[in-house]
Amino acid sequence: MSAADKGDTQVVRIGVIGAGNWGKNLVRNFATLPGSKLSYVCDLNEKTRQSMTALYPQATVVDRIDAVLSDPAVDAVVIAVEAPEHYRVAKAALLAGKHTYVEKPLTLRSEEAVELVQLAAQAGRKLMVGHLLEYHPAVNYMKDLIKTGKVGNPLYLYFQRLNLGVVRKAENAWWSLAPHDISVACYLFESEPVSVSATGHAYLQKGIEDVVFANLKFADGRMAQIHVSWLDPHKIRKITLVSSQKMVVLDDMEASEKIRIYDKGAEIRSVDSYSEAITLRTGDILIPKVSTQEPLQLECRHFVDAILTDQPIRSDGADGVRVVRVLEAGSRSLAEGGAPVRLS
Numbered sequence: 001m002s003a004a005d006k007g008d009t010q011v012v013r014i015g016v017i018g019a020g021n022w023g024k025n026l027v028r029n030f031a032t033l034p035g036s037k038l039s040y041v042c043d044l045n046e047k048t049r050q051s052m053t054a055l056y057p058q059a060t061v062v063d064r065i066d067a068v069l070s071d072p073a074v075d076a077v078v079i080a081v082e083a084p085e086h087y088r089v090a091k092a093a094l095l096a097g098k099h100t101y102v103e104k105p106l107t108l109r110s111e112e113a114v115e116l117v118q119l120a121a122q123a124g125r126k127l128m129v130g131h132l133l134e135y136h137p138a139v140n141y142m143k144d145l146i147k148t149g150k151v152g153n154p155l156y157l158y159f160q161r162l163n164l165g166v167v168r169k170a171e172n173a174w175w176s177l178a179p180h181d182i183s184v185a186c187y188l189f190e191s192e193p194v195s196v197s198a199t200g201h202a203y204l205q206k207g208i209e210d211v212v213f214a215n216l217k218f219a220d221g222r223m224a225q226i227h228v229s230w231l232d233p234h235k236i237r238k239i240t241l242v243s244s245q246k247m248v249v250l251d252d253m254e255a256s257e258k259i260r261i262y263d264k265g266a267e268i269r270s271v272d273s274y275s276e277a278i279t280l281r282t283g284d285i286l287i288p289k290v291s292t293q294e295p296l297q298l299e300c301r302h303f304v305d306a307i308l309t310d311q312p313i314r315s316d317g318a319d320g321v322r323v324v325r326v327l328e329a330g331s332r333s334l335a336e337g338g339a340p341v342r343l344s
């Protein structure tokens with residue numbers, strides 16, 4: 001039994017596996033968060049290990065995951081290795097009885113994701129997926145606008161996640177970039193799509209799409225359009241929500257004014273008993289004050305707090321399974337030239 005389980009400490013001892021481009025941000029956060037102790041950093045790359053040893057002398061830096069998993073003093077493991085390795089490393093961590101945080105996507109196959117959820121339940125351990133945007137203050141501001149009815153009935157969303165690079169070799173732009181947008185669409189609509197259609201093209205590497213346009217349909221008629229690309233002149237990170245009363249744009253490239261609420265809409269009203277007229281409304285634009293806290297820090301804190309207080313995880317294993325299923329359906333649709341693929 002780990003120290004965090006026994007309740008005799010307010011510290012979760014953490015091992016981070018994979019300290020590459022993204023993992024190093026996780027290491028930084030877990031090294032400084034209250035309630036977290038960075039015990040291990042594990043990476044196959046020698047240069048990365050050298051730099052981790054210099055930056056975090058408090059941590060043991062190793063090249064084998066067994067060294068982390070076999071130490072009973074480690075309560076939780078954070079996995080930021082390449083996506084094809086997620087399943088293998090996460091399974092080993094759960095079998096070793098560690099609370100486990102896996103970067104997105106949870107796995108590359110939904111059967112594997114389901115197995116991880118079952119393993120976590122059997123072991124009584126937390127399983128969290130790095131759906132970062134569910135912790136983003138601006139996304140949560142948007143969610144609040146929907147929940148409190150301030151924007152009316154949400155109709156549709158569209159996402160743009162575009163840039164030149166980082167070009168991945170093991171996965172296409174859909175699997176690399178869209179997990180965030182899929183997770184936010186489900187999070188904001190509080191439901192999951194019933195069908196996915198996707199078209200895209202592999203321009204740079206055979207069989208690895210650089211650009212994908214996908215459409216997610218929800219049972220109640222809502223939809224979410226996702227455009228992801230690493231072959232684009234613009235760096236865009238935008239979410240647009242069109243609701244019956246207002247329209248909201250989240251621009252993550254803005255330093256502070258990330259949300260704009262447009263008092264715009266269209267209404268159909270009866271002119272007489274035989275005819276209707278469409279009226280357009282354009283009012284003020286509101287730029288609310290939204291917290292600028294780092295989403296990754298909030299996400300890491302959520303993981304630590306959930307372990308210490310035994311609370312549910314927001315982006316839990318079930319959320320991870322849902323996103324992987326949508327990714328799979330999108331892949332099938334891509335292979336079938338954009339035909340809609342139903343999700344059961």
Ligand SMILES: NC(=O)c1ccc[n+]([C@@H]2O[C@H](COP(=O)([O-])OP(=O)(O)OC[C@H]3O[C@@H](n4cnc5c(N)ncnc54)[C@H](O)[C@@H]3O)[C@@H](O)[C@H]2O)c1
Binds near residue numbers: 019176
């Ligand atoms: N949440 C986000 O916004 C976000 C952003 C970027 C990447 N990611 C995710 O983070 C993960 C890593 O991406 P990256 O860009 O940092 O990749 P990367 O290639 O830069 O880093 C991966 C690291 O894992 C190490 N590694 C691989 N297998 C290992 C093993 N068995 N044991 C120990 N170390 C191992 C590699 O040596 C490398 O340093 C991916 O799953 C990616 O999807 C998430």
